[in-house]
Every structure is written in structure tokens, then in C-alpha cells.
Amino acid sequence: MELEAVSKKQGGSSEGRSHFAVVAARVRQLQGEAPCLRYGRGPATECLLGLLDGVDGEGARHGIETNEGALDTLWLMLSAFLVLRDAVQHTAAASAAQLCRAVEEAGADMMRQLSAPYDWYVGNLVSRVQRTIRSEVHAAAGAGEVERADERAEMLNVWQRLPLEAGTAPDAHSQRGATASADHLETQVAVQEALTELEEELRSSRTRIAKQSIEFVHAEEVVLVHGHSLTVLHFLLRAAKTRRFQVIVAEAAPSCSGHAMVRALARENMDVTLIADASVFAIMSRVHKVVLEGDVILADGSAVGRTGALLMALAAQRHTVPVLLLTPWYQLSAVFPQDFPALHSLHSPATVLGYADTSAFRERVAVTDPLYDHLPADLVTLFVLDRGSYPGSFLYHLLRDLYGAAPGAPG
């Protein structure tokens, strides 16, 4: 479906390569003419919007700016990745540090224009790309020596943090690694190859999560889902190819995205039931599995999901129903809840109670529509990632694998 269109876009990415340079030149020109544009959209965002426009038109642009959830996240991630890769290709400098800085600039530009949680996804993507670049450059440039120094920098335990020679600062080895030159053609090729692999991983993340559905959803089971999510939809459809089961969808008021989910499932001739959010507890005793998609997964294993997910998870715990959280890798963030201010975002209350309807009691009643729920780590049974399924206690290892840093480490 939409994934074929992405490969069409891939064919057009040769335009994208020159597109970035052209847009960057134009923005620089405009900035010279009108200084106020310095705080507007940079070349990276222009590129991103251009890529998205080409596929989805006005709806995509609207989705980025107002966080309606109308945008397909995977589209956004792929487009952002293409922009970052172009930024890497157009960096004149060749050292790992400079490449990473170019990626960081392009990423920061896009993140400024995106609302939560998309800016977190792009941030994680930037971290992943930087780690890929660093490991490729080090592997090509310094053979074993620099790699070991890099490992030591990452290990950071109290014995190995001590400097190897007297007088060198503890971070010297990381600096040495960072300035390892990427002059050689092989290094450039290696970096591009690694980035292509990363693109492939990104492109296939949804299908790889969906492939695992046959291990979890069995015949004649009742699966409960919350609202609309493309990942969950693909997950269920993949399982439905080989077995019959029943799906119950909670409507996820006030956005009522569950209605769209029901329509999508019914189109594929699935046995689907729509319930109100208040009925979740009542129906939980008849449910075998709860399948959710979160928005961001935090470093302590807790998850941030749409409002209503916590209710569902608590009811599931009470009835000992396993909760599966489908997680594309870019949702894993190496931050803790107190560093995630978007957790307390509020949506416009107009969807709950229209402004006109409140004329009688406007001064005396406050209407809130929080966007997110925070699910503590012990409520999620299993995190289903594209690379496999893991319990929450393994997240620290995944975070280190993906981004190369201990969560919460300063700097």
C-alpha cells in the first residue's frame, strides 16, 4: 500500500540529493536578504516538507504542524532520514565529528518545527545516525586501537575511566576518535552503506513488527486494542492471514480514532467490536491480549501512550491479561519521565465540550483534555520491537545498542 509509494519516492531521491543543496543555497540567500528568516525554517525542514508534500499533499503538512495524528509516522521518519542522509553527503568536511555536527544541525532544524512526539522521533533518529557514522568512521580509520578506546569511553566504569597515560585527560581518547579522518573513499562508502542499511531497517520496521504477530495472536482469541494505530493495524492484519480471531476496539474518545480503526479492520472482513472507553474494565475478563502502541518509551521502561492506554493497562493487570506494546525502535528514548515535559501536554478541550456549550458555567468549570498517559514499567508485559520482543528490564541494553549512551548520562 503506502510502502510502494515510498519506494517510488526512493527512485525520486536523486532529485532529493540535489534538492537539499539547492534549498540550502536559497535559504542562505534569503537569510542574507531578510534576517528575520534566520529563525524560520532552515533548509532541512524545507526539504522535509518538500518530500512529504510530494507524497501526501496538504494533509501531511497539516499533520506536522498541528499534531493531529493524521500523519503516518513512518513516512515522516523516512523523509527525515533522507534529509539527514543528504546533509551527510553534502558536508564538505570529512571527519566523524563534523559529519555528526552536520546531522545534528539538520536534525535540530527539523525538531524545532515538529511537535511532540515527532520531535523526539527525529531526535532519536539523529542519535542513531550519529552513532552509525561514528562507528563506521572508527572502524575504517583506526582498526582495533581506536575502537577499544571508544569502547572504554562507553564503558565508563571506575577502573577503565582512568587515563591510559599519565597526564592525558580522561576524555582524550574520545576526542582522538572523533577527529579520526574520513578522508578515504572507503570510509565514505562505508558510511553510506551503513546509512542505507539503516534506511532499510526503518523502512521495514512496521512489517517486521507485524511478522511477529503470529507468535502472539492465536486462533479464537479476543484481542483488545485502543484507538487507531497503523502499526497495530498491520500487526492484526498479518495475524488474520492465517487465523481467525476477534478484535475489540476501544473508541478512544474524544478523538474517537477507534472509529477509523474499526472501519479499517472491517474492510478486511475481520470480526470487530467497538466499545466505549468506560467499558474497558467490564470487558477485560473476556480478553486474551491487549495490543497497544505507545508514543514514546522512556529509559526506565515506562511508556507514554495516548489517554486511555493507562486505564486499559491497569484493567489488564487486574485481570492478568498480557499487555503487548508495539514499539518501532525510534520510539525508544534515553530520557527519564522528568525530562519529558510533553508528558503533560493538553489538547484543545473543544473536542470534549464545545465552547458554545459552556456559556452557562464558563467561569466555574475547567475542561481539560490531556494528550498522554504515563504507563509505569511494570504494566507492560512485553515490548515488541522490530528486532524482537523484550521485557522492560532489557531496555537499558537496547538503548545502549541503538544510541551508545547510558540513559540519563549528562552531556
Add this chain to the structure above:
Amino acid sequence: MEEDSTSSLFSRRRTSRLDVSWRLASGGEDDDASDSLSRRSSGRPSVAEAEFDVVLRFRGELARGTPMAPAAVHVLTHLIRCSRAETVLGLELELREASQKMLFSTPVNSLALRAACELFLRHVARTSLDVPQFGECKKRLIERGEQFRLMVDTCRERIGAHGERFIMNGHVVMTHGGSRVVYAILRAAVQRAHKTFRVVVTEGRSLPESSSGSNHGAVASMSRKTMQFCRDVLALGVPVTVVPDSAVAAMMETADCVLLGAEAVVESGAVINQVGSLNMALAAKALNVKLFVAAETYKFARMYPLSQQDLSDGSRPTPYRQLFRDEAAPRGLMFETPASDIIPPHLVSLLFTDSGVLTPAAVSEELIKLYQ
């Protein structure tokens, strides 16, 4: 009684791997026991013994306020410098003997000390593999030992930076045991992030120290360590409330988070701390209060205690007898006063270490890296 304790100690040491506790009763009865034990352990006097009294130097370091594990490392580093051993094996033997002497010299069992000594010996072995030439190896070890000493303060600063992000304005932080690392976190929160919060401290009634001068146990007596902690935190401008140990569960509903230090962190992610910590952890779990443990990585020990009994060994009858000073203790009355308890990993939310903020599950991987 004395023979029983020493013989049982010896038999236990021979048979069990988890010989982490060596019960030396507090007070004057100690000296004979410790002398006989040390005489038995150091059967062959090493060359360095005459020139360098390990225990004296160790006690000097402790008196200067250095925490136990870094003090041990300093002593062992100095031993390397003074040693006349010609081979790595000879050096290791001397270091092992010195470690044993230090361990016996402390009246309370110190798992942090044992873990640090083991890590140091491991580090020696690893360095000897990296640097085959003995003179070079010795030089490197001395260098690193000196640098390790300087690292201790940075360890605490790092932990302070990690931990202060979890304290919010207006929080009530509950703590037990007066750990210096916890103080570093609170200090970072006040001085670097300018946060306002309150601290609730349990009196930390630690019997060996508070047994002197207690009146029938009716008047609460805090350990010296906790007293010093309260003084320091008050000096930061943070309001401190002291509650008796028995009031932990009652006060838990006012707490927003619990912050503890550790004597040791074991392989499963469980935390060993002063007795009373498990009370606090259980109350915190029951009331959904997060429990944070702050520990430097040199406190990570390769142990796997399965129950509270794996820690404690024997009893300390003397202190409680003071309750019955005016009358004889009833015949047959038994006393049990463990010094430490283990908090199982499922009660711990996060660990603040100098390697970063870890979940209990990540501890075993850290240990593998430490012991590589």
C-alpha cells in the same frame, strides 16, 4: 563462647562461599579474638609487614574521613610501592594478605571493602596481563592507584549530577543511614539546580555506636553518621525532620521519593544497606513511592545472596543488654541484631551510579564489565 564463635567462623569460612560476615563481638572481647585470627591468617610474615603496618595505615585513612573502599585501595597501592616482591604472584599474595588484615580489623562487616579489595586484585591481574614487564606493571599500578584516589570525589560529583534530576521542587525526600553519596546528591540539587525540598531522616539507630550512653533504650539515640548527615544537610538550608525507625511506614505517605545509599550492590541488582533499609523499601513499594539507590561502581560485588540469612551470621547480644541495666536480663531471652539487610531488586526503581542511571537489571552487565 569465644571459642565457639571463632571455631564456627572458621568452619563457616571453609565451607561457605558467602563468608561475607565475620562476627567479632563489639567491645573489649574483640582484641583476643582478632589477634588470634590475624595470627592464624598471616602464618608466614611477609617481608613488607615489618616496614608497613597495613591496619594502622588503614585506620589512619578512615580517621581522615576517606570512605572505606578508597582507603583500602590507597593502602594497597602504598603496599605495592613498599613491596619487595619480584613477581606478580608474590605481589598478589601480599595484597591478599593485606586485604584479609584490613577486613578483620573492621568491627562491622564491610561488603564495600571486600568488593573493592577483590576488584583491586582483579585489576592487578588484568594489568599484569596487559603489561608483561614487572617494573612497568608496578609503576602503572601505583599510578592508577593514586588516580583512583582522586577519582573518588569525581565519582560522587557524577552521582550527584545524575541523581539531582530526580528531585523536584517541593518534594519530601526520605532517607536512612546518612550516606555521603546521598548528601552529594542533595547538595547538587541545592547548589547546582537551586531546588527547594525537605528531607526526612530516620534516626538510624545503629547499635554498636549508640549503645554507649543510651538510657534504657527509651531515649532515641542516633548514630554518629546520621547526626553528621543531618548537620550537613541543615547547613545547606534544607529542612530536616528526624523520625524514629519504627515510624518509617507511618511517615511514608508524606514522602515523594526515598533515596538511599548502599554498602554493596550485588549481582541480582539487590542492594545491601544498613538495617532498616528493607523496612523503608517495603513501605515505599506499598505506597507507590519510588526508591532510588545511590552507589559508586566500586561497591558492586560479585555475590548472590538469596535471603537475609545469607548476610547475617550469629548475633550481637551485648548492646541490648543495656535495656536491662538495673535488673538482670530474663533468663533465656535471645537477642538478634543484624547490621545490614538486603533490599530485593523488585523494590528498587533506579540506581544512580557513576556509570549512569541504571535499572536493577543492568547491574549484572555492569559487573561483567567491571570484572572483565
